Amino acid sequence: xxxYVGSWAFVAEYCIYVSIAVIGMMQxxxxxxxxxxxxxxRNKKWGYVFGSVAIVGVFIWFFGxxxxxxxxxxxxxxxxxxxxxxxxxxxxxVTFGLSSIINxxxxxxxxxDKTQADGIEVLKQKTYWQAISRFxxxxxxx
Amino acid sequence: MIHxxxxxxxxxxxxxxxxxxxxxxxxxxxxxxxLPVVTIIALIAVxxxxxxxxxxxxxxxxxxxxxxxxxxxxxxIFICNAILNDRLRPFEAFPDKVHLIFYQPSDPSFPSxxxxxxxxxxxxxxxxxxxxxxxxxxxxxxxSFGRIYMGVHYPLDIIGGFAVAIVATGIAVLAMKLCRPxxxxxVKLMRKVYLA
Numbered sequence: 001x002x003x004y005v006g007s008w009a010f011v012a013e014y015c016i017y018v019s020i021a022v023i024g025m026m027q028x029x030x031x032x033x034x035x036x037x038x039x040x041x042r043n044k045k046w047g048y049v050f051g052s053v054a055i056v057g058v059f060i061w062f063f064g065x066x067x068x069x070x071x072x073x074x075x076x077x078x079x080x081x082x083x084x085x086x087x088x089x090x091x092x093x094v095t096f097g098l099s100s101i102i103n104x105x106x107x108x109x110x111x112x113d114k115t116q117a118d119g120i121e122v123l124k125q126k127t128y129w130q131a132i133s134r135f136x137x138x139x140x141x142x
Numbered sequence: 143m144i145h146x147x148x149x150x151x152x153x154x155x156x157x158x159x160x161x162x163x164x165x166x167x168x169x170x171x172x173x174x175x176x177l178p179v180v181t182i183i184a185l186i187a188v189x190x191x192x193x194x195x196x197x198x199x200x201x202x203x204x205x206x207x208x209x210x211x212x213x214x215x216x217x218x219i220f221i222c223n224a225i226l227n228d229r230l231r232p233f234e235a236f237p238d239k240v241h242l243i244f245y246q247p248s249d250p251s252f253p254s255x256x257x258x259x260x261x262x263x264x265x266x267x268x269x270x271x272x273x274x275x276x277x278x279x280x281x282x283x284x285x286s287f288g289r290i291y292m293g294v295h296y297p298l299d300i301i302g303g304f305a306v307a308i309v310a311t312g313i314a315v316l317a318m319k320l321c322r323p324x325x326x327x328x329v330k331l332m333r334k335v336y337l338a
Binding site: 028029059071077080135 | 170174176179183186187190191195245247259332333336
């Protein structure tokens, strides 16, 4: 790697590119499976629109408006996988954090709380923060 | 066989260098930064998708198998590169004849790392979900075609990469069977923290 593609600026742009694409996909997932707790929008339509625009927009930006030159060598496989993983984790943290703030008034009723919801199904009724706080308050077992 | 391989290579690579925008599109589609990222995003969608817990769990096993296959395929390529004689890249073997429209990779030509990794992602998930497996084969086929078009691989390198992917998936499936209790615990743990 040399020049622009070996620089931290490129790594930052790559991480932004992957993270925004993943955030967009998470909003489409939230809309499709009605996971209100991790959605940025109440209206499902906006979830689809935001997700699609984020994915398409960030692809256009990365390939059209950064200093990327595909005639120069880019990442080797190990650093690429590392930054890919970092970006995915970052995107999940942003999605869970931001949606927990946006949906902080989401109050699951007592009836709903008693349902047999499991795993990510719980995020249909609770934000990630509400769910994970409950998990830790109960000492790691539900 | 080598002669046929080179004939097909020159036929496909001969298409390059005529229409600039087609070259640009294929360069983007076949680089390591586009379709691999699209595939990973698709795998994230698969991980969180499913009509019920059983369906979602099956998808999650598929994603794990897919990623494990890709990891094993990379390892196998590393071993192949150490054992096999270096096959020169087309642009190295025929510097005056090849239309090179990509950067010059420095690793051996056979087998294709990009083909092995992208096919491994597809064959890994195919074991658990046929439809998704076929769907993820599309990016793998595009990357493979693009690598020949751009002058960095022979068709035989791609076939070699595909064979490596199948072996890698076989190993991944076997490993997942052997480690089933550990994987089940991992999925349960992830479900407890609302990530599965």
